[in-house]
Amino acid sequence: MKAFATLFTALDQTTKTNTKVAALADYFRTAPDDDKLWTIALLSGRRPKRGVTTTLLREWAAEMAGIPLWLFEESYPIVGDLSETIALVLPPATGTSDKTLTDWLGIVRDIGQHEIEDRKAIILQAWSTLPPIERFLFNKLITGGLRIGVSQKLMTRALAQATDIPETELAHRIMGDWTPDTTTFEDLILTDDPTADASKPYPFYLAYQLEGLDALGDASDWAAELKWDGIRGQLIVRQGQHFLWSRGEELITDRFPEFAQLPDFIPDGTVFDGEVLAWQNEAPMPFNALQKRIGRKTVPKKLLKDAPAVLRAYDLLEQGGEDLRDQPYAARRKRLEALLNDLPDTLPLRLSETLDFQTWDDLGQIREDARNLHSEGLMLKRLASPYLSGRKKGDWWKWKVDPLTIDAVMIYAQAGSGRRANLFTDFTFAVWNGNELTPFAKAYSGLTDAEFRQITAWVKKNTIERFGPVRSVKPTHVFEIAFEGIQASPRHKSGVALRFPRMLRWRHDKPIKEANTLDDLKEMLETYG
Amino acid sequence: MVLSFTKSGIYCEAGDFYVDPWRPVERALITHGHADHARPGHGAYLATDAAAPVMRHRLGDIALDTIHFGEARQIGGAQVSFHPAGHVPGSAQIRVEVDGEVWVVSGDYKTTDDGFSEPFEPVKCHAFITECTFGLPVFSWTPQPKLVDEIHDWWAKCQAAGRPAVLGAYALGKAQRILSHLNPDQGPILTHGAIENTNAVLRAQGLHLPDTIYVTPETKIKDHPGALVLATPGGMGGPWMRRFPNASTAFASGWMALRGVRRRRAADRGFVMSDHADWEGLNTAIKDTGAERIFVTHGYTSQFARWLTEQGYDAGIVETEFEGESLDAPSEEEAAP
Numbered sequence: 001m002k003a004f005a006t007l008f009t010a011l012d013q014t015t016k017t018n019t020k021v022a023a024l025a026d027y028f029r030t031a032p033d034d035d036k037l038w039t040i041a042l043l044s045g046r047r048p049k050r051g052v053t054t055t056l057l058r059e060w061a062a063e064m065a066g067i068p069l070w071l072f073e074e075s076y077p078i079v080g081d082l083s084e085t086i087a088l089v090l091p092p093a094t095g096t097s098d099k100t101l102t103d104w105l106g107i108v109r110d111i112g113q114h115e116i117e118d119r120k121a122i123i124l125q126a127w128s129t130l131p132p133i134e135r136f137l138f139n140k141l142i143t144g145g146l147r148i149g150v151s152q153k154l155m156t157r158a159l160a161q162a163t164d165i166p167e168t169e170l171a172h173r174i175m176g177d178w179t180p181d182t183t184t185f186e187d188l189i190l191t192d193d194p195t196a197d198a199s200k201p202y203p204f205y206l207a208y209q210l211e212g213l214d215a216l217g218d219a220s221d222w223a224a225e226l227k228w229d230g231i232r233g234q235l236i237v238r239q240g241q242h243f244l245w246s247r248g249e250e251l252i253t254d255r256f257p258e259f260a261q262l263p264d265f266i267p268d269g270t271v272f273d274g275e276v277l278a279w280q281n282e283a284p285m286p287f288n289a290l291q292k293r294i295g296r297k298t299v300p301k302k303l304l305k306d307a308p309a310v311l312r313a314y315d316l317l318e319q320g321g322e323d324l325r326d327q328p329y330a331a332r333r334k335r336l337e338a339l340l341n342d343l344p345d346t347l348p349l350r351l352s353e354t355l356d357f358q359t360w361d362d363l364g365q366i367r368e369d370a371r372n373l374h375s376e377g378l379m380l381k382r383l384a385s386p387y388l389s390g391r392k393k394g395d396w397w398k399w400k401v402d403p404l405t406i407d408a409v410m411i412y413a414q415a416g417s418g419r420r421a422n423l424f425t426d427f428t429f430a431v432w433n434g435n436e437l438t439p440f441a442k443a444y445s446g447l448t449d450a451e452f453r454q455i456t457a458w459v460k461k462n463t464i465e466r467f468g469p470v471r472s473v474k475p476t477h478v479f480e481i482a483f484e485g486i487q488a489s490p491r492h493k494s495g496v497a498l499r500f501p502r503m504l505r506w507r508h509d510k511p512i513k514e515a516n517t518l519d520d521l522k523e524m525l526e527t528y529g
Numbered sequence: 530m531v532l533s534f535t536k537s538g539i540y541c542e543a544g545d546f547y548v549d550p551w552r553p554v555e556r557a558l559i560t561h562g563h564a565d566h567a568r569p570g571h572g573a574y575l576a577t578d579a580a581a582p583v584m585r586h587r588l589g590d591i592a593l594d595t596i597h598f599g600e601a602r603q604i605g606g607a608q609v610s611f612h613p614a615g616h617v618p619g620s621a622q623i624r625v626e627v628d629g630e631v632w633v634v635s636g637d638y639k640t641t642d643d644g645f646s647e648p649f650e651p652v653k654c655h656a657f658i659t660e661c662t663f664g665l666p667v668f669s670w671t672p673q674p675k676l677v678d679e680i681h682d683w684w685a686k687c688q689a690a691g692r693p694a695v696l697g698a699y700a701l702g703k704a705q706r707i708l709s710h711l712n713p714d715q716g717p718i719l720t721h722g723a724i725e726n727t728n729a730v731l732r733a734q735g736l737h738l739p740d741t742i743y744v745t746p747e748t749k750i751k752d753h754p755g756a757l758v759l760a761t762p763g764g765m766g767g768p769w770m771r772r773f774p775n776a777s778t779a780f781a782s783g784w785m786a787l788r789g790v791r792r793r794r795a796a797d798r799g800f801v802m803s804d805h806a807d808w809e810g811l812n813t814a815i816k817d818t819g820a821e822r823i824f825v826t827h828g829y830t831s832q833f834a835r836w837l838t839e840q841g842y843d844a845g846i847v848e849t850e851f852e853g854e855s856l857d858a859p860s861e862e863e864a865a866p
């Protein structure tokens with residue numbers, strides 16, 4: 001695993017993309033094929049099943065380090081990473097090992113088949129033979145959480161440099177339903193196979209947050225749709241089967257059985273891009289309806305009835321087996337509309353309607369109204385654009401509605417973890433309920449580093465009480481909290497739950513008496529919930 | 530109680546003096562010159578002769594009396610002496626004895642010899658007031674020779690790539706500790722103004738440091754190929770850095786042990802180097818005092834106190850305004866020109 005650790009260190013020691021890609025390309029030129037295949041698998045989110053619970057790993061690590069478990073548990077949030085915490089508390093290794101990445105992954109893959117005592121022996125043996133960085137990586141592999149600061153896109157670019165195969169071709173080859181046990185580096189990467197896996201999706205094109213309308217030019221070059229808060233999905237019908245992929249390139253076909261009827265109606269070689277939504281009475285349901293379905297591998301009948309799903313399709317990537325991605329968006333849309341027009345509306349497919357507008361001002365008006373339609377805002381797409389892969393600026397933009405805001409009082413503070421271990425960054429906010437402050441949201445982003453330093457110094461001097469890592473502080477500071485949505489929540493004391501709350505501004509100008517009230521929140525719930 | 534904990538700081542009633550007080554008092558005994566320990570506004574100061582020049586440099590015209598390491602002095606009903614803390618040159622633990630009962634205030638300390646500061650000496654006592662900036666078992670420092678090699682190695686890589694190597698470190702202590710171990714034959718060494726000011730003070734009191742070039746607004750990095758630049762963490766975050774385009778950046782701090790912190794600083798390299806004790810160092814230091822009562826002042830106090838209690842000590846937390854080692858401490862850079 002030395003070569004992989006060297007690669008990891010090289011990637012970790014630079015913030016420059018080109019240097020990262022060069023280090024990775026170098027690795028792809030020199031590593032053995034099976035190590036390369038595993039590296040591709042790991043960097044594209046394919047990892048072995050976890051064979052040991054993290055609870056056991058913590059116990060064994062504390063035991064080996066000679067510290068009580070509570071002290072390990074207290075250290076963990078400060079380090080912010082379990083694998084790193086384990087690597088840091090363990091005593092130095094007493095032996096050495098020359099196992100390869102593939103050897104270690106074999107161990108990780110098979111460890112679940114052993115009795116607990118044997119698992120422990122295997123783990124302790126690994127810990128006592130690996131130097132610190134390899135030990136950290138081993139922990140990452142065993143807990144299935146290896147992220148090494150390289151996106152799938154950069155990995156593909158490096159692989160292209162090392163193999164001289166075009167990046168887009170590679171992006172397609174590494175998608176689909178494979179593991180290092182079902183293929184080889186030769187077959188997956190180097191072989192051009194036209195009958196490749198029928199399930200293979202196209203890389204998603206991702207939109208950027210709009211920075212300003214000025215750069216977009218004439219409004220007539222653009223199409224717009226309402227943006228819905230669901231799951232981005234690619235729906236594939238090929239060889240009489242259907243497949244549904246999420247944006248995280250996870251195959252989620254089984255979680256949405258309502259799509260199983262599609263191959264009876266839709267010809268082979270058809271691929272849609274769209275948003276999976278919980279849908280009732282021809283309108284989207286709140287996001288938490290869909291949330292209930294995301295976590296489940298299989299879906300009980302009642303849930304299918306309570307939260308039926310549809311795909312709101314907005315793009316057609318393949319038709320009759322032909323890759324349409326190079327065609328202009330307008331042409332793809334035309335085909336999509338024609339195709340959906342001919343289908344019965346009992347199918348769980350809906351067209352994502354394009355909006356009618358002449359000028360940017362027209363569109364601005366529509367956006368103002370979007371929240372009332374339970375939409376997150378608008379999507380803008382350039383009519384002449386091809387379907388690109390990954391996040392590329394210029395052709396697709398998100399134009400979100402402005403967030404909702406409320407002024408709240410900070411009442412609890414907690415130190416951050418990992419990146420922000422030495423600062424207080426996690427805060428609980430409250431609104432007035434009569435003369436009492438009722439907590440309603442936690443937020444940990446939105447301030448500058450300088451502001452976090454300032455508030456940290458203040459928290460240290462104004463702590464009232466400590467509850468483990470949490471400190472209650474003297475109600476003094478008012479912050480403007482921004483959030484994307486509000487829902488009723490009986491689990492919370494305030495009765496509401498916010499979506500994506502964050503600190504928008506530190507209101508140095510406001511005394512706490514002028515913060516908002518619980519009634520204000522309830523009114524927002526009435527209007528937008 | 531030989532010492533008690535007041536709003537102004539750690540107080541000795543028998544001698545009517547404070548140790549490292551944070552509010553202005555009549556008489557202050559100061560462990561070392563860092564801004565969170567040596568504050569302005571006291572009536573009279575007492576510190577080691579090795580700590581005095583930096584304090585005068587930072588605090589200006591103060592009524593400062595000095596004392597040698599190990600020298601005993603009677604103040605009212607208390608006998609005090611200062612003992613090396615190994616933190617920065619001149620830094621001391623302060624021993625206070627009243628009627629045969631001995632208390633020691635650690636100030637900031639590290640137990641390993643950095644080859645620059647006077648090495649830490651354990652002092653037997655009944656009660657020990659200790660910092661615990663890094664009081665968690667995840668902190669374990671890289672041995673200094675290995676660190677010095679790593680720094681030279683990174684510097685050489687930067688030279689090969691034609692990039693200046695900019696290394697961030699505290700202006701008082703850490704920067705000079707690193708400097709004292711740099712090989713000046715490898716290339717020119719440039720320094721940020723705040724560091725150079727401290728260099729001048731330490732050189733004047735006889736500490737040896739290799740020659741350095743002070744970075745002024747006119748400095749052009751092109752004129753100094755292969756340079757290593759010692760910078761303050763604050764300087765690295767600001768416009769000062771603009772004169773070093775294409776630089777490779779690094780920080781030297783105990784916090785660099787945490788990958789998350791390394792990434793937050795967005796530096797290319799992090800050298801795990803602290804002037805505070807690591808977990809092992811804290812535990813050894815406490816054991817070597819023979820003390821039964823332990824007060825922890827700053828750092829991971831609640832965790833460390835609980836750990837000590839379980840080890841059989843009578844341990845408690847004292848809230849102070851000491852800051853430990855902060856990557857973000859602007860207070861260390863007040864002396865910048």
Ligand SMILES: [Zn+2]
Pocket residue numbers: 561563616637
């Ligand atoms: Zn200090």
Ligand SMILES: [Zn+2]
Pocket residue numbers: 563565566637851852853854
């Ligand atoms: Zn300090």
